[in-house]
Structure formats: structure tokens, C-alpha cells
Amino acid sequence: MRSRKLTGSAGAAELLGLRSCWGCGAAGAAELLGLRSCWGCGAAGAAELLGLRFRGSCASGGGGGGAMFSAGAESLLHQAREIQDEELKKFCSRISKLLQAEDLGPDTLDSLQRLFLIISATKYSRRLEKTCVDLLQATLGLPACPEQLQVLCTAILREMSPSDSLSLAWDHTQNSRQLSLVASVLLAQGDRNEEVRAVGQGVLRALESRQPEGPSLRHLLPVMAKVVVLSPGILQEDQATLLSKRLVDWLRYASLQQGLPHSGSFFSTPRARQPGPITEVDGAVATDFFTVLSTGHRFTEDQWLNVQSFSMLRAWLLHSGPEGPGTLDTDDRSEQEGSTLSVISATSSSAGRLLPPRERLREVAFEYCQRLIEQSNRRALRKGDSDLQKACLVEAVLVLDVLCRQDPTFLYRSLSCLKALHGRVRGDPASVRVLLPLAHFFLSHGEAAAVDSEAVYQHLFTRIPAEQFHSPLLAFEFIQFCRDNLHLFGGHLSTLRLSFPNLFKFLAWNSPPLTSEFVALLPALVDAGTALEMLHALLDLPCLTAVLDLQLRSSPAPSERPLWDTSLRAPSCLEAFRDPQFQGLFQYLLRPKASGTTERLALLHQLLQPMAGCARVVQCAEAVPTLLQAFFSAVTQVADGALINQLALLLLGRSDSLYPAPGYAARVHSVLSSQFPALCTLKPSLVVELARDLLEFLGSVNGLCSRASLVTSVVWAVGEYLSVTYDRRCTVEQINKFFEALEALLFEVTQCRPSAALPRCPPQVVTALMTTLTKLASRSQDLIPRASLLLSKMRTLAQSSATSSTHSKEGAEAIRTRATELLTLLKMPSVAQFVLTPSTEVCSPRYHRDANTALPLALRTVSRLVEREAGLLPG
Numbered sequence: 001m002r003s004r005k006l007t008g009s010a011g012a013a014e015l016l017g018l019r020s021c022w023g024c025g026a027a028g029a030a031e032l033l034g035l036r037s038c039w040g041c042g043a044a045g046a047a048e049l050l051g052l053r054f055r056g057s058c059a060s061g062g063g064g065g066g067a068m069f070s071a072g073a074e075s076l077l078h079q080a081r082e083i084q085d086e087e088l089k090k091f092c093s094r095i096s097k098l099l100q101a102e103d104l105g106p107d108t109l110d111s112l113q114r115l116f117l118i119i120s121a122t123k124y125s126r127r128l129e130k131t132c133v134d135l136l137q138a139t140l141g142l143p144a145c146p147e148q149l150q151v152l153c154t155a156i157l158r159e160m161s162p163s164d165s166l167s168l169a170w171d172h173t174q175n176s177r178q179l180s181l182v183a184s185v186l187l188a189q190g191d192r193n194e195e196v197r198a199v200g201q202g203v204l205r206a207l208e209s210r211q212p213e214g215p216s217l218r219h220l221l222p223v224m225a226k227v228v229v230l231s232p233g234i235l236q237e238d239q240a241t242l243l244s245k246r247l248v249d250w251l252r253y254a255s256l257q258q259g260l261p262h263s264g265s266f267f268s269t270p271r272a273r274q275p276g277p278i279t280e281v282d283g284a285v286a287t288d289f290f291t292v293l294s295t296g297h298r299f300t301e302d303q304w305l306n307v308q309s310f311s312m313l314r315a316w317l318l319h320s321g322p323e324g325p326g327t328l329d330t331d332d333r334s335e336q337e338g339s340t341l342s343v344i345s346a347t348s349s350s351a352g353r354l355l356p357p358r359e360r361l362r363e364v365a366f367e368y369c370q371r372l373i374e375q376s377n378r379r380a381l382r383k384g385d386s387d388l389q390k391a392c393l394v395e396a397v398l399v400l401d402v403l404c405r406q407d408p409t410f411l412y413r414s415l416s417c418l419k420a421l422h423g424r425v426r427g428d429p430a431s432v433r434v435l436l437p438l439a440h441f442f443l444s445h446g447e448a449a450a451v452d453s454e455a456v457y458q459h460l461f462t463r464i465p466a467e468q469f470h471s472p473l474l475a476f477e478f479i480q481f482c483r484d485n486l487h488l489f490g491g492h493l494s495t496l497r498l499s500f501p502n503l504f505k506f507l508a509w510n511s512p513p514l515t516s517e518f519v520a521l522l523p524a525l526v527d528a529g530t531a532l533e534m535l536h537a538l539l540d541l542p543c544l545t546a547v548l549d550l551q552l553r554s555s556p557a558p559s560e561r562p563l564w565d566t567s568l569r570a571p572s573c574l575e576a577f578r579d580p581q582f583q584g585l586f587q588y589l590l591r592p593k594a595s596g597t598t599e600r601l602a603l604l605h606q607l608l609q610p611m612a613g614c615a616r617v618v619q620c621a622e623a624v625p626t627l628l629q630a631f632f633s634a635v636t637q638v639a640d641g642a643l644i645n646q647l648a649l650l651l652l653g654r655s656d657s658l659y660p661a662p663g664y665a666a667r668v669h670s671v672l673s674s675q676f677p678a679l680c681t682l683k684p685s686l687v688v689e690l691a692r693d694l695l696e697f698l699g700s701v702n703g704l705c706s707r708a709s710l711v712t713s714v715v716w717a718v719g720e721y722l723s724v725t726y727d728r729r730c731t732v733e734q735i736n737k738f739f740e741a742l743e744a745l746l747f748e749v750t751q752c753r754p755s756a757a758l759p760r761c762p763p764q765v766v767t768a769l770m771t772t773l774t775k776l777a778s779r780s781q782d783l784i785p786r787a788s789l790l791l792s793k794m795r796t797l798a799q800s801s802a803t804s805s806t807h808s809k810e811g812a813e814a815i816r817t818r819a820t821e822l823l824t825l826l827k828m829p830s831v832a833q834f835v836l837t838p839s840t841e842v843c844s845p846r847y848h849r850d851a852n853t854a855l856p857l858a859l860r861t862v863s864r865l866v867e868r869e870a871g872l873l874p875g
Helices: 029-033 065-082 085-100 106-120 130-140 147-160 176-188 195-209 217-230 237-252 301-320 330-339 349-354 357-375 383-406 408-425 429-449 453-468 472-484 486-498 500-509 511-525 531-539 541-553 571-578 580-589 602-607 615-635 641-654 664-682 691-698 708-721 732-750 763-779 781-799 801-805 809-826 829-836 854-872
Strands: none
Touching: 065 106, 085 106, 085 130, 106 147, 130 147, 130 176, 147 176, 176 195, 176 217, 195 217, 195 237, 217 301, 237 301, 237 357, 301 357, 301 383, 357 383, 357 408, 383 408, 383 429, 408 429, 429 453, 429 472, 429 486, 453 472, 453 486, 453 500, 472 486, 472 500, 472 511, 486 500, 486 511, 500 511, 500 531, 500 541, 500 615, 511 615, 531 541, 531 615, 531 641, 541 571, 541 580, 541 602, 541 615, 571 580, 571 602, 580 602, 615 664, 641 664, 641 691, 641 708, 664 708, 691 708, 691 732, 708 732, 708 763, 732 763, 732 781, 763 781, 763 809, 763 829, 781 809, 809 829
């Protein structure tokens, strides 16, 4: 196969393993996908890219290692997408030969890694040879096959799902590890042939036939967790009861001794191999039952099952609760919780063994979460354990929320520890993620929680976005929290809406992954009182990104790993950020809440211009048009006449006051040009009411080329809505003023003076101006001679050689054709008024549906008249 040359990387042939890096200074495809690193530069090997191990990344060329690895990964994905079907077919033939060999060695592993990357790099499904697919399934079922090869076969088959060519059989697999791999492929198929039921029943049979400490269940329990989520109704009552009993045993009665070590050397003594006790994260010997936060060198099988049981506990509680996935309504639940307050006391767990299995599971789950909260108070000796503490706290609070929704008696047993937990973590920046499930808990249980909810929300929406905007995981979880709890905010929705400047900090710093989330959230944030300020904030979003970058750079305690682009040097911007003279502008942009006022930030745009090319700023600028579309879709649902006028003025005013990020103004103008006519459609009288402002906007040619699309939309709106048909206040004097302004504008953009360096004007602006002038003339008969003379000049100008230096041949022809058509219409004023300013009745849909009504007949008549008159005109 011939290699396709790619810049700085190997071609498709290298990706398929036919050639390796030739000392090019960067890792070739074979190295990045293979089992060794590039000899020339030390770049990471294939296993690193696929997540099997990590040795580091290339730092050659003066760039950072992370950047080099990202570039290498992007290059490999590009190569994988370029591979054609014929090349893939040959590669599959090679893999088929390797899989048929007796010895499945490193070459087989290397080729399967490449194949997995190739089929997973594209959105569409790659077709593999049936022989290759059958051999992958057969390899997955071999008892003596290496585990790594089985995992790769599973990953490849899952990428192909759903597929009719797969024929895996659950019943023919005996090894528990293979059962879990086969089940993952079958579940990826969807429920085409009731695979989910078959897998679930198979796991349940294993549960029934083995003891709780059976070694095979460790691999099957995650499969059961997936089955419960995909199809919760497949379990019968006795099966659900059995699973609840098993979960109780694994959660509450796991061993407190560490697992036995592997066989030692000849000199190992029996005493040295004795298992030690399980310890807490602070090193103390555990005295209570085992949890996911218990530590040790080796875990027993039941301890692994304990961890897996906790990971599936919340999903199982949700799907096996008394109300199923749908729980009580918030108001009904609060009333029920309040009614039991006087009669419910803290319940001892000593009688828990007498409870039915499901209630017993809830009791054990409550004890487990209480123990996790207690363990989170301990000071972890390792950072990994500290991170695990925070993750377990999040899950524990979510499980307690489910328990309290299913059984209100748990609420009053949970409040004291959750209030104490909230007081402890609210001042710890490292535990900020725990605040989100806690806030959700207080939202869910309303007044029954007896918590100052307003204080919780003020802290949540004021401090967290301002201090933690640079955390991508927190940013996503925070916006998800806002979206998921909109129905619970109630009277606190105003707090959320007023906090949009803080929420936009998450968006400004993490715009690519959060854009779709904010598009879904914006309708809830948009309010008539803050719509104008929000639109200003959206237009200034790239500028906010630059200011947040400066804020991190000027932080007194910078992180060990800089969160900003270290290759960008902007000393002048940092000086401006620290200058007291400009602090008011910077603080306005960094405000935590809506202020009710707007500031013109043109000076700030100039100060931050050196940062306009920063990668993060450019990414944010690319997301703004999508956000603007979502904003206008939402604001038009709540806007009244006055707000529509203000929005239209804002569009005109901000069109020449945008942050100078590359290509940003053009993309924003494209959106604004589509939204201005939409606003006019909502309120046709807008043109008459804002006549003075529109005349001022159209009275200058400055920046016309950069705002051509918006100018065209405004000119169209004037021609469409400046009529007594839409507003009785429209006068002949107003029509004459607009005619004179547009006539002057057309003269400015079309004149050809050798000494004047006028910008090139798009032909769309010229044709829109001519059409609007003709429309205005048809409404004021005295203007027809001036309009006809102007159109005659434009037709002559379009045919002259001087126009070729300003417009293309196609543009000049479009101008000439439009001028001829409009000039012909003006020769018949009554017809021109009928065509260019139709009445409301003529615009009725029935005139377009029924061929026997007046409009089709009139159009045919006008067409014949125009053709006849055009034939009489001199060429």
C-alpha cells in the first residue's frame, strides 16, 4: 500500500503497520499505536494513546509534552479517518491470519490496537470482513486467550454494535471474566432480541447458584448494574428480593482482614504472609464495617463486591423503591415529611434484621452513607485517598437523597449530619463539588429540611463560579445541577437569573464543552428585566475570557500547573489589569450578579486587543453565535413592545463595538442581521418608532463593508415596514427622509473617485438599496421620477468598465438586472404599488393556495406587462 503523506506524521500505511518512524522528530503512527516508543524523540508508544500504560510524552521542538501528545493524537485520528475501505479490507485479512495462528503474540495485540483505533475514530460504522468478525468472536470465547486480547476484541465488537453479523452466545460461556465481556457486547447491541433480559437472567442464575463470597460474582455484578438501568422491569419479585439480600450482605458484612498476598519467594515466612487488618484513610485500624473508603494492600473478593455494590446502590434503590423511578411530587413529599415530624424519632438499627429485604437494604444503605461521612472527616495520608473521600461524599449524599424521598423517616435522621457536613465543606475549596448534591438535597426536601436555603444558594451562585470557573469538571456539574433542578427552584429562580454573570464565567472559560448545556439553560435564565444586560454579556463573552485569563495570571498563589496559555505574553494587558484607573471596567465585567446597568467596554476592547488571538478566546468567540441564536429564541417569548425596541437599538449600537477576536465580528453580524428582521416581524411598528435611530445608523458609510449583512437587513426592514399598512403613524415626510438617506448612502457606496479609497461594497447592499428606494417611491408618487433617474444611472453604471474594479462580473450583472426590473415596474406605478406593497388581504395564505383567486392572476398579468415593456426599452 502506498503511504499518504501527512505533515509531520506518518501516512495511512504507517498506521496500518507497514512503516515506522524514520527519525522525523515526532513519533510515527506505528510507534504511537505499537508496543515501543519512537527512538528518535522518545514519544509515547501506542499503548499510551489507548490508555494501557503511560510513560510520558515528547517534549522535543521546545513545546510542552502535553501539547506534543495532543498534536500526535490528533494526527493519528486524522490518519485513521483517512484509511479507505480497500486498505481496511487488506488490514482485516492480515488480522484474520494472525488470529488463526496458534500463538497469539505481540503482533496480534499490536494489530488489534490499530484496528480498534481505526473503527472508533469515525462517527459512522466501519464494515469489517465477516471472517474477521467471526474470528474476533471466536477469540473472545477462547478459555486460554490472554485477557488483554479479549478486552481488545470486546472493544472492537462493541464499536460495531448494533450489528446483525454478531452471534455471541451467553449460555456457552463459563468463565466469569468472559461472561462479563460477552455481556458488554450483547448490551451494546440494544434490546434487539431481548439480549438485556437474557443477560439479566443469566447473572441472576449465577447469584442463585453461588455463595455470596463466590469468586465469579465480582465480574458479573457490574453487568447486573447495567441491566438494572437499561431494563429495570425484567426482574421478578423473588429475584429482586434475592439481589437486595445479596447487596445487604456485601455492603454490611465484608471482611475486615486484608486479602492474602500472592505466593512469595522461597525465603518468605508464613508469618510474613499473614493478612493484616483493614485500615482507615488516616492509617488507623478499622473498627467498624468495611466501606469503599477502607484501605489495605490487598482486597478479598467480598471486599471488591462491597465496592461494586456501593457503585450500583443508587441505581438499584431508584428502580426498586416503592414508587419506582418516579418518586413523590415535591409538595406532596414535603407535606408528608412535615406531618411525620412530631411522631418520628431517631430509629435504632438494632431491629434492622427483622425488616423485609428491601427495607433492610435501605437501612444498611443509610448506615453505609453515615459511615462514609464519618470516614470523610479523617485526614487522608495520600492525595488519591483524599480525592476518593470527596467522590464518596458526593455519592453518599445522593444516596441519602434517594432514601429520604422513598422513606421520610430517614430525613430527620440525616439532617444533623448533612447540616454539619455543609458547614464543614462550604469553606473548603477542595470540597466544592460536595456542595452541589447538598444543595440538591435541600432543594428536594423544601421546608422540611429547616435550612436557610437562600444562604445556600447565595454561596453557591456567588462564590463558586467566581473562584472555581477554571475547573472543567465542576463547570459541567454546576450547569447540569442548574438544568436538573429548575423545577425545584421555585421562588429562588430569581437568584439563579440574577447570577447569570457568574454562570457566564464557566461558559467563557469552558465554552466548547458547555455550549450545548448553556443553549438548553438559557431559556430559564432569560428574563425581561435582565435581557439587555445578558445580551451585552454574551457579546462581550470573549472579552470576559481574556479578563479571566489575566485574573489567573495575576493570582498571588498560582497553581503548579498554569491554567493559562504560557506561550502568550501580554505584559501590557497585565499592567492595565492592575492599573487602578481601569479597575471599574474590569470589575464590571467580573461582577457576580446582574447590576441592572450596562457599560460600554470599547476602551477595554482596546486594552485587551493583544489577547484576541489567545486560543481560549478564539474558542469562546466561535461559540457566541450559537448562544446568540438561543438567546433570541428565548427572549422573543417574553419580550414586550418596549423591550423589542431596546433590543433593536442594542443590535445597531453594538454592531461596531465588538471585541477584535479573529473572525468574531463577521460571525456576530451574521446572527444580528438575521435577528433584526425577526424583531421587526414581531413588531412591525418598530421602524416608525425608531425612525430617528435608523436614519442615524444609515447615515454613515463608515464600517459599511464589515457590517454589510446587518446594513442589508436594516435597509430591507425599512422597505418592508415603513408603510401605513403596518403603522398608521407613518407619514410622507418620514418616507421622504428615508428616501433621501438611502439615496445618499447608495451614492456613497457606488461612486468611483480615483482619489477616494472607498471600501468595496457587496452587491447585495446595492440591490437592497435599489429595491427599498423603489418601494418607498411606490408609496410616495412624487419620488418616482427621482427613483427612475437613480435606477437608470445604476443600470448604466453596472454596464460601465469602471464597475469591474469594484464588483465582480456576477455582481455587476445582478445590479444591472435588478435596476432593469425595478425601472420597468416604476413605469406602471399602480402595478409597482401592488407588487412591492401588497395589502394584508393579498398576503393571506389563501392567495397562494388557490390558483383561481386574484394573486396568481395578477402575477401572470404583471409578468406579461413587464416583459412587453422591457422589450420596448432601449438596450
